[in-house]
Amino acid sequence: MKPTMRSFLLAVLLLGGVTATATAPSAQPGMLLGVFPGDDWNDTLRIISNPSLPSVKAIDSWTGKKTSIVLIFRSLSDGPDTNAWDAIWNNGYVPYMSLGVPGTADEIANTTGVNNSIGALADAVKNWAATGNNKYLYIAPLPEMNGYWKNFGPCVWDSNNNCTGVVVTDHQKNIKRAFKKFQDIFDAHSVPLTAVRWVFAPNNLSCPTPAMCGDTNYRFETYDPADPPPGEVAARVDVVAFSAYNFGGSPYPTPQNVYNDAAPNDYIDRMALKWPGKPIFIAETGACSIGGDASPWISAAYSFLVSKGVSAVNYYNINHSTCDFRFYKPTGPFYSGYLGAAAASAAPPVAPAILFRDSNGAGGAGDIIWQNPSTGEVVLWFMNGGTVTGNFSFGPMSPWQVAGTGDFNNDGTADILWRNVLTGDVVMWLMNPNDHSASQTFNFVNMSLQWRSQRRHPVAKLRDRGG
Numbered sequence: 119m120k121p122t123m124r125s126f127l128l129a130v131l132l133l134g135g136v137t138a139t140a141t142a143p144s145a146q147p148g149m150l151l152g153v154f155p156g157d158d159w160n161d162t163l164r165i166i167s168n169p170s171l172p173s174v175k176a177i178d179s180w181t182g183k184k185t186s187i188v189l190i191f192r193s194l195s196d197g198p199d200t201n202a203w204d205a206i207w208n209n210g211y212v213p214y215m216s217l218g219v220p221g222t223a224d225e226i227a228n229t230t231g232v233n234n235s236i237g238a239l240a241d242a243v244k245n246w247a248a249t250g251n252n253k254y255l256y257i258a259p260l261p262e263m264n265g266y267w268k269n270f271g272p273c274v275w276d277s278n279n280n281c282t283g284v285v286v287t288d289h290q291k292n293i294k295r296a297f298k299k300f301q302d303i304f305d306a307h308s309v310p311l312t313a314v315r316w317v318f319a320p321n322n323l324s325c326p327t328p329a330m331c332g333d334t335n336y337r338f339e340t341y342d343p344a345d346p347p348p349g350e351v352a353a354r355v356d357v358v359a360f361s362a363y364n365f366g367g368s369p370y371p372t373p374q375n376v377y378n379d380a381a382p383n384d385y386i387d388r389m390a391l392k393w394p395g396k397p398i399f400i401a402e403t404g405a406c407s408i409g410g411d412a413s414p415w416i417s418a419a420y421s422f423l424v425s426k427g428v429s430a431v432n433y434y435n436i437n438h439s440t441c442d443f444r445f446y447k448p449t450g451p452f453y454s455g456y457l458g459a460a461a462a463s464a465a466p467p468v469a470p471a472i473l474f475r476d477s478n479g480a481g482g483a484g485d486i487i488w489q490n491p492s493t494g495e496v497v498l499w500f501m502n503g504g505t506v507t508g509n510f511s512f513g514p515m516s517p518w519q520v521a522g523t524g525d526f527n528n529d530g531t532a533d534i535l536w537r538n539v540l541t542g543d544v545v546m547w548l549m550n551p552n553d554h555s556a557s558q559t560f561n562f563v564n565m566s567l568q569w570r571s572q573r574r575h576p577v578a579k580l581r582d583r584g585g
Contacts, residue, residue: 186212193219
């Protein structure tokens, strides 16, 4: 069905304030929903076994919200898996690759053993991104590098891959060098900067050995690739993240216990202080039902993370070993705690990374977004001048409607406004001028339905930086 064109509106309540008798809504950053698709994943082959991602789509249908990020695990020795990237992107999500690397940190940083493999990955990313629609992915090299359980971690292993209790010399320096090596090789292979978001993703608690967990000399700040060894060049860090799981037990840990909201291990506050302005993700998380009911914990955890300004959370939705972390199972039961967390107005209505993908880059023709008022379906057209070069459907978005567009933060890039016609909640997306992804979201909750946006520009075209 051809979508019915909607006039785009500019909400003066966001720009000009409100009358003296009204109460202005409060704003808080939104949080993107990410998931590891355990039921679409072949753990032995480390690949997505069903490219249509039915389990992620089922979660979207169940929650009524579009998942933004799909987490995958890969080892550099496995080689690139562009099929997984395509499966994720073509279904309307953004890939996040947690990338393990064979060898020790010293070997990775200071020898050429993995250089060819990094080069092959760089070529794969370059060729994949070149297929159009401003494709990109998150790459987190050397995840949880501050944990003794990783081969590139801070503990010397014996021949049986057990931690000896001896800490590797210069471990932080070599992790920084290894992280930078990835970027140097990607640059040498002419991978566009816009094709990768580099993620620094330590574990929440630094454990150089089992007996040294929490040692302040090995806090994750000391591994910062953007803070290089003397005389060396800093790496790029686009996103900072950490992994933290609720493994159950008695007493059942609170979200504050898991994400540690108390000094000296207040992880999120420490990240915000060390990397001001950088998006903070929870790289991996999950709740095991051993010892407690995971549903209320999940609800409380997401509320807590929203309150801390976290930008995205990747949930580990898989039955792993002795612990079932799943909140959603194909045969049930479901954990309603996640349903409530996803339904919260603090979570954006769909994946922001899909909006405004310009088929010709930042200087090309603006794309067009349509919404069918009868079905609620939202459709994006990729434009090249007056020609439609492709399209993407978000599916039915009701009760969310496109309420307006405009350059709300005066950075030369079109932004978008959504309105929930049942609750009155308003979500504003500030779009990234470099790649048309959402750099930040703001939520205006409990906004009375008596408020209306005022018509400013009755046009359907979303203007990009090129006009």
